[in-house]
Amino acid sequence: MFELNDALERLHLPPARTLVLRNAVSELGEAIYWIADERPELFCAYQHTQGPQLAVAMQRAQYIVSCIGHAPDRAVFVGVYEIMGGRLIDAAQFNALPEHQELARNGYGMLADPDTTWAFDLQARPFMEAWKGKLVFGWPGGTRSWWRHASRNRFPIEALVEESIIKRRLPPxxxxxxxxxxxxxxxxxxxxxxxxxxxxxxxxxxxxxxxxxxxxxxxxxxxxxxxxxxxxxxxxxxxxxxxxxxxxxxxxxxxxxxxxxxxxxxxxxxxxxxxxxxxxxxxxxxx
The missing domain is CATH 3.40.1440.10 (GIY-YIG endonuclease)
Known part of the structure; x- marks a missing residue:
């Protein structure tokens, strides 16, 4: 079975230095799809600040593969980002960013402990960009953790759909x-x-x-x-x-x-x- 790590290796993205992040729908609701689809600067702002545990892993990694939860054991691909560096950020610096102010309107608040919050410079890379919203892969271990080391897990590719899942249709x-x-x-x-x-x-x-x-x-x-x-x-x-x-x-x-x-x-x-x-x-x- 073809897996996400197989795709990464073919693109010369080392799984040993890649993290896979599965962003939950619960915090921003439907808006997370709209942001991922049309507002890349907001989506990047949403995921560029992290708490201590993931921050340590991101300081050692080179890339993140970002996705959105599609089901308890599934994820839909959004993009690949290169980690260009990071720094500790306090509450005042966090709240001063216009992107965070806009996200706050949708329920995204300050992290619990600003003294251990890191802000990372994430640069979007074109790898697999044609698969954005279309590549669905399995998420090991259910929802126990929302991020994984690529090299320590298996992410079987379940589907490559024709229409983007994150591009939402207007309801009746x-x-x-x-x-x-x-x-x-x-x-x-x-x-x-x-x-x-x-x-x-x-x-x-x-x-x-x-x-x-x-x-x-x-x-x-x-x-x-x-x-x-x-x-x-x-x-x-x-x-x-x-x-x-x-x-x-x-x-x-x-x-x-x-x-x-x-x-x-x-x-x-x-x-x-x-x-x-x-x-x-x-x-x-x-x-």
Missing amino acids: WQELVLTWAQLALLPTSWQIPLSQWRGIYFIHDERRRLGYVGSAAGAENLLGRWLDYATSGHGGNKLLRQSRPADLRFSVLERTSPDIAVREVVLLEQTWKRRLHTRTPCGLNEN
Whole structure:
């Protein structure tokens, strides 16, 4: 059976100096796929700071093979990175990085002990880049450890799929639910249809248990409206200013024809406000 180490050796990447990292979906949720697919600088920032145990191993290694958990005993390949050096980093230095500030919006926080946190200079290399999101290999030992020494383990290649697993398809509009943080990370392939969708949307504040109904029929339609929320956190609504952006969830109540008049969309919006009782004090709509 062909294994990951066989591929590494053919590319003259020594398994004895290579670590394999299996990033979990749980911390960043769906956003980890979007970041790995379209935001390489964020993905690199996500994995370049490590605690003491892995930091020691990375100081001795030359390469890391980075992947994302695909199942309890599977991983999907993302890329190969060369370790160009590392240094201890404190909390202030960690938090000052713009990439970490953006990741923090998606739930990625400071490591537990900043006194032992190392930041590594990771440089992406083109090895196996055509297999990004397509190469699936076995992960030995289940989820007991999220990183392995390549030379001490066997990673049987399970599949080479035609379509990238990390390139996520836009769900049907009835199933789409996004956090506020995810609005700023929307995949490019999602942004085009969202810019064409005109209709009524719903914002739910999970902490306050209140809802807001809005309409999108202007520039870039739903995409334009939601990106406004991504920037401001409240979209200019006074009652939403009292919500914490991290508590907000965004969904679509009704899609309309792309050429429907703005006046008709506003009338539809009013019917949804009545049906869902989102006018103050029961909700976050002022009128």
